[in-house]
Amino acid sequence: MTETSWTQRLFGGFAKTSERLSANLPVASGGSAKLDEATLDEVEDALILSDLGPSAAARIRARLADKRFGLEITQRELKEAVAEEIAAILRPVAKPLEITAFPRPQVILVIGVNGSGKTTTIAKLAHLFQEDDYGVLLAAGDTFRAAAIGQLATWAGRIGVDLVRGPEGGDPAAIVFDAVKQATDTGIDALIVDTAGRLQNKKELMEELAKIRRVLGRINPEAPHDVVLVLDATNGQNALAQIDVFKEVAGVTGLIMTKLDGTARGGVLVAAAEQYGLPIHAIGVGEKMEDLRPFDPDLVARVIAGVA
Ligand SMILES: Nc1nc2c(ncn2[C@@H]2O[C@H](COP(=O)(O)OP(=O)(O)OP(=O)(O)O)[C@@H](O)[C@H]2O)c(=O)[nH]1
Numbered sequence: 001m002t003e004t005s006w007t008q009r010l011f012g013g014f015a016k017t018s019e020r021l022s023a024n025l026p027v028a029s030g031g032s033a034k035l036d037e038a039t040l041d042e043v044e045d046a047l048i049l050s051d052l053g054p055s056a057a058a059r060i061r062a063r064l065a066d067k068r069f070g071l072e073i074t075q076r077e078l079k080e081a082v083a084e085e086i087a088a089i090l091r092p093v094a095k096p097l098e099i100t101a102f103p104r105p106q107v108i109l110v111i112g113v114n115g116s117g118k119t120t121t122i123a124k125l126a127h128l129f130q131e132d133d134y135g136v137l138l139a140a141g142d143t144f145r146a147a148a149i150g151q152l153a154t155w156a157g158r159i160g161v162d163l164v165r166g167p168e169g170g171d172p173a174a175i176v177f178d179a180v181k182q183a184t185d186t187g188i189d190a191l192i193v194d195t196a197g198r199l200q201n202k203k204e205l206m207e208e209l210a211k212i213r214r215v216l217g218r219i220n221p222e223a224p225h226d227v228v229l230v231l232d233a234t235n236g237q238n239a240l241a242q243i244d245v246f247k248e249v250a251g252v253t254g255l256i257m258t259k260l261d262g263t264a265r266g267g268v269l270v271a272a273a274e275q276y277g278l279p280i281h282a283i284g285v286g287e288k289m290e291d292l293r294p295f296d297p298d299l300v301a302r303v304i305a306g307v308a
Pocket of ligand 1: 116119258259260285
């Protein structure tokens with residue numbers, strides 16, 4: 001996909017988010033306002049209403065006040081200034097998932113609640129790696145539901161990668177063991193492991209992940225190299241609560257946020273960056289294979305603020 005079409009996809013995907021933000025900003029299109037306390041209050045409220053979170057909203061307000069307090073500002077200038085502050089929050093966390101493990105394979109555990117877009121994200125990630133000529137293998141570690149295994153198998157077929165799978169109810173650690181062996185024997189670069197998303201039963205999930213880790217650790221003490229949490233942006237602030245829980249249960253090393261196209265709550269990406277500082281590897285803006293990419297923080301900031 002060309003950069004231009006990805007940029008268009010981003011603007012389309014984030015349209016609901018940027019429209020909500022624009023609608024709540026205090027300065028009307030074509031107009032201007034003095035950046036006094038009352039206007040700054042309204043800017044801060046608009047940011048919170050777009051799910052950027054109180055902490056990012058306060059930070060952006062403070063920076064705007066530092067730079068422009070008392071000055072007349074147009075809507076365009078305000079959006080530009082907001083975009084700049086959002087970019088400052090996103091830049092430090094925008095980190096693509098890179099394949100650097102030696103020895104290979106790099107083992108990437110993918111975690112997240114059911115329905116977050118985990119399976120689709122695994123397929124999209126595999127596709128991204130394939131585009132960079134990496135060999136990819138998938139492992140169906142979510143054995144809790146037959147549908148999850150079937151869905152991953154369908155994606156694997158579609159993108160042309162092998163899938164190591166077991167029976168429904170099988171032991172995920174055993175599947176992961178077989179998958180690492182196959183990946184090692186066949187010179188695979190990246191092994192992406194789907195896991196069960198049973199957050200309702202924290203203890204079971206924790207034990208299951210611990211067992212996967214033990215098995216992996218026996219083969220390669222560095223594995224898993226990445227524990228990537230997939231978050232559904234449409235959950236807004238609840239997506240943030242999931243970071244807290246999964247950090248505790250699974251030792252998250254990075255985030256991927258999906259479904260940013262289906263929501264006016266895309267500002268939650270900024271809240272996640274501000275509050276957790278975890279690497280954000282990529283964002284998903286649609287259901288197709290090409291709809292996930294590492295993101296350019298400056299571009300995404302402009303997209304959220306609605307400055308073309
Ligand atoms: N609009 C949109 N839909 C997405 C995105 N990512 C995933 N989806 C859709 O979200 C739904 C759930 O995605 P899955 O990948 O099945 O999610 P999962 O977390 O594996 O869920 P289970 O299969 O229930 O465990 C599917 O209909 C996907 O097509 C995205 O970035 N944007």
